Amino acid sequence: MDSCNTTACQSAREIFQELEEYYDEHNLYFQTIGSVLEAADILDIPHYLKLIISQPKNEIMVHCPVQMDDGTWQLFKGYRVQHNNVLGPYKGGIRYHHEVKLDEVKTLALLMTMKCALARLPYGGAKGALKIDPHAVSPRELERVTRRFTAALENNIGPDYDIPAPDVGTNAQIMAWMADTYINFAESSKKVTARGVVTGKPLEFGGSAGREKATGQGLVYVLETILPGIGIDLSTQSFSLIGYGNVGSWTGRLLQAKGSKLKAVLDHTGAILNESGIDAEQLAAYVRNNGGVAGYPDAQKISEDSFYSTPVDLFIPAALEQMVDLEHAKKIQCRVLVEAANAPTTPNAERHLLEKGVEVLPAILCNAGGVTVSYFEWKQNRQSETWDEELVDERLRKVMRRAAQRVLDTAKELDCNMRLASYAAALQHISKVYKTRGVFP
Numbered sequence: 345m346d347s348c349n350t351t352a353c354q355s356a357r358e359i360f361q362e363l364e365e366y367y368d369e370h371n372l373y374f375q376t377i378g379s380v381l382e383a384a385d386i387l388d389i390p391h392y393l394k395l396i397i398s399q400p401k402n403e404i405m406v407h408c409p410v411q412m413d414d415g416t417w418q419l420f421k422g423y424r425v426q427h428n429n430v431l432g433p434y435k436g437g438i439r440y441h442h443e444v445k446l447d448e449v450k451t452l453a454l455l456m457t458m459k460c461a462l463a464r465l466p467y468g469g470a471k472g473a474l475k476i477d478p479h480a481v482s483p484r485e486l487e488r489v490t491r492r493f494t495a496a497l498e499n500n501i502g503p504d505y506d507i508p509a510p511d512v513g514t515n516a517q518i519m520a521w522m523a524d525t526y527i528n529f530a531e532s533s534k535k536v537t538a539r540g541v542v543t544g545k546p547l548e549f550g551g552s553a554g555r556e557k558a559t560g561q562g563l564v565y566v567l568e569t570i571l572p573g574i575g576i577d578l579s580t581q582s583f584s585l586i587g588y589g590n591v592g593s594w595t596g597r598l599l600q601a602k603g604s605k606l607k608a609v610l611d612h613t614g615a616i617l618n619e620s621g622i623d624a625e626q627l628a629a630y631v632r633n634n635g636g637v638a639g640y641p642d643a644q645k646i647s648e649d650s651f652y653s654t655p656v657d658l659f660i661p662a663a664l665e666q667m668v669d670l671e672h673a674k675k676i677q678c679r680v681l682v683e684a685a686n687a688p689t690t691p692n693a694e695r696h697l698l699e700k701g702v703e704v705l706p707a708i709l710c711n712a713g714g715v716t717v718s719y720f721e722w723k724q725n726r727q728s729e730t731w732d733e734e735l736v737d738e739r740l741r742k743v744m745r746r747a748a749q750r751v752l753d754t755a756k757e758l759d760c761n762m763r764l765a766s767y768a769a770a771l772q773h774i775s776k777v778y779k780t781r782g783v784f785p
């Protein structure tokens with residue numbers, strides 16, 4: 345029996361029934377498309393468009409046999425989901441995680457479509473993943489798996505068609521191996537532009553200044569645009585972080601540089617607290633050397649429960665999906681929940697937080713800095729240019745401030761919360777382009 349009676353659930357259920365798709369109300373993809381469709385209903389988006397965005401255009405699944413260092417063989421499952429490309433080439437990260445599932449990748453691809461549209465980037469949305477624990481294999485094994493996975497995707501990616509980037513468990517080195525593999529397949533006349541097949545590459549191999557910190561930097565620009573309007577001054581705030589990887593650690597360091605105080609961090613190794621403040625730079629160096637926050641000497645070890653209950657001004661999940669559920673939301677004491685990770689808050693948790701008066705800033709706005717600087721990298725590769733960090737930051741600031749203002753204006757105009765406003769602002773753009781282009785044939 346159907347249990348969920350929210351508008352989002354009803355919208356998703358209707359579409360899934362029409363498409364004769366199996367659905368489960370606890371499923372991340374069902375929940376996420378539900379929120380997007382709720383925004384579509386507020387805007388009166390045409391039905392054909394709701395059908396189109398409800399399913400990805402392509403779901404590619406590959407299996408990659410790779411010989412390990414000890415001579416044994418393993419078969420790795422990989423995905424690339426291309427959700428929509430009406431605005432431009434598919435764009436989205438590649439995740440390496442041992443528990444990754446197709447529906448998670450579909451959700452992340454859908455969110456990329458929304459994110460690029462909200463930021464008005466000339467990209468569609470995609471996401472990829474490889475089912476592997478990158479910390480459990482040797483560097484040589486990681487390289488072989490990456491090259492084999494890239495070869496398996498070769499016909500479905502390209503600088504004008506689908507452009508991967510780093511995400512959880514991947515980094516600039518993995519992007520370099522992907523680009524190098526792809527270049528080896530490219531025709532001689534296309535080898536120069538072929539490195540634009542991925543972004544987030546190392547600087548010396550066509551990467552962009554400012555890409556590594558871009559997601560955290562973009563988030564700070566969003567907060568600088570939105571927080572003054574709700575009476576919050578970044579220079580006096582305390583904050584906590586789930587995750588201290590790329591996004592978490594850069595967010596921590598850049599917020600600290602603005603005068604905010606990092607009080608608590610939770611990652612896959614444990615949770616730590618220091619009421620007087622944790623030095624975000626020192627913690628970043630510690631995590632680089634030790635693989636996680638556990639054992640950091642200038643903070644006390646705390647339980648996961650205590651982490652969620654620690655009062656802070658800004659609570660920032662920057663790890664995996666659905667980490668903030670209803671039980672956690674009941675414990676959280678903050679003024680603003682800032683979604684640095686993709687889809688970190690379950691719908692029940694969000695409802696509870698909003699009822700308590702917490703402002704929830706949605707991921708497609710907060711973490712759009714990563715794909716924005718990826719776009720700058722792609723542009724530099726196409727034009728054989730190198731921008732300095734100052735120029736990258738200045739352009740990023742402009743894109744993020746405009747996107748944040750777009751969400752504020754839409755929330756006011758439609759009298760809705762920030763998540764619905766961000767989806768609505770994205771859908772307005774996508775819908776205009778569909779109307780102008782038409783749907784083939």
Ligand code: NAD
Pocket residue numbers: 510511512513514559586587588589590591592610611612613636662663664665684685686711712714715
């Ligand atoms: P990362 O691999 O660098 O870091 C992931 C972090 O999550 C690590 O600190 C890890 O300890 C933590 N983590 C993993 N499992 C956990 C658990 N069970 N409990 C607590 N913490 C756990 O990944 P990242 O690139 O920083 O990505 C983080 C999030 O930001 C993801 O949702 C990703 O999709 C999103 N994102 C990343 C980028 C980017 O440019 N890297 C851009 C936009 C959005």
